[in-house]
Amino acid sequence: MLISMWKKLALVGLTATALVATAAEKPNVVIVATGGTIAGAGASTANSAVYQSAKVKVDQLIVAVPELTNVANVRGEQIFAIGSESFTNDRLLELGKRISALSKQADVDGIVITHGTDTLEETAYFLNLTVHTDKPIVVVGSMRPSTAMSADGVLNLYDAVVVAGSPDAKGKGVLVTMNDQIDSGRDITKAVNIKTSAFSSQWGPLGMVVEGKNYWFRAPVKRHTTQSEFDIDKINQLAPVEIVYAYGNVPPTLYEAAAAGGAKAIIHAGVGNGGMGKWLVPTLQNIRQQGVQIIRAARVPNGIVIRNADQPDDKYDWVVAHDLNPQKARILASIALTQTNSSQELQRIFWEY
Structure with a gap:
């Protein structure tokens, strides 16, 4: 009987040792929760578009997906519980500094950030520009709350x-995983507001995840993370940058108001190739002479803004946003203007990032 008991104890010990060994072999992933639809709840399972965001805490999110323990040692942190429309510059900075600190920990192999979809692309690009690490950082959200039928979170x-x-x-920069795709945080944008296939990039995804396996097809070539000249650990305030959306009868007063409000740069979300009505040109020239940067972006979802094609940018000392949409151009400008106010330097930065 004594021998039998020792055999049982030995088996328990071996099992415990095996469990410890298995845990040690898995990567350590921290999930940093900010709120959003992925943490939302609707009144019924039929509510996929009407619900309250940021209702479910990170520990509940983790428990709801027990399969996570098969692929990683996971722990969670709740940094915010907000809808992503409430992401301010200050919150971007707070999140960035926390992600940077986590990335420096030896016991952290990767970081996931749960986020609302409305401004997810802006946060992903901000982190892509400012956090110096080659460890994977993945921003994720969902288009349906966890209580909905066919919830995607x-x-x-x-x-x-x-x-x-x-x-x-x-080493691939900040990534976004939505709808089975792996996308670059730089390129991704929200193109639809009610479908699970809401996010896309005009340059295509980097890869896909299928049944827990990654398949890669391309890699980002623009500067990011460890190659970036911007460092979140040294940035404590972002420059004020405003966006003015152009249309057929847009008045100059909107641009004047942005300049009077203290903007260091104005993103002109122009038609076509970042174009504008002739009546706007004198106002934007005058604003530029006051020291405010004028950056021509486009309101169309795809394409690039070509320098000197629609307006004589060299003559007016303006900058073009290249392929960045207005909201991402704002993110890059607000970071870049903490280091330079040279239009030539800004244009270089827009080419490289």
Whole structure:
């Protein structure tokens, strides 16, 4: 009987040792929660578009996806509980500094950020520009709350943890996993507001996640993370940058108000190739002479703004946003203007990032 008991104890010990060994072999992934639809709840399972965001805490999100323990050692942090429309510059800075600190920890292999979809692309690009690490950082959200039929958040979160824990995701910048795709945080944008296929990039996804396995097809070539000249640990305030959306009868007063309000740069979300009505040109020339940067972007979802094609940018000392949409151009300008107010330097930055 004594021998039998020792055999049982030995088996328990071996099992415990095996569990410890298995845990040690898994990557360590931290999920930093900010709120959004992925943490939302509707009144019924039929509510997929009407619901309250940021109702479910990070620990509940993790428990709701038990399969996460198969792919990583996961722990959570709740930094905010907000809808992403409430992301201010100050919150971007707070989040960026926390992500930077986590990335420096030896016991962290990857980081997932749960986020509302409305401004997810802006946060992803901000982190892509400012956090100096080659560890995978993955931003993830969902288009339907967890209480809805066919909720997409569970699989999106699982995919995000898979990517964040994968060595093959290192050095690719900040990533976004939505709807089975792996996209660059620089390129991705929200193009639809009620479908699970809401996010897309005109340059295509970097890869896909299928049943817990990554498949890669391309890599980002623009400067990011460890190659970036911007460092979140040294940035404590962002420059004020405003966007003015152009249309057929847009008045100059909107641009004048932005300049009077203290903007260091104005993103002109222009028609076509960042174009504008002739009546706007004198006002924007005058604003530029006051020291405010004028950056021509486009309101169309795809394409690039070509320098000197619609307006004589060299003559007016204006900058073009290249392929960045207005909201991402604002992010880059607000960071770049903390280091330079040279239009030539700003244009270089827009080419390189």
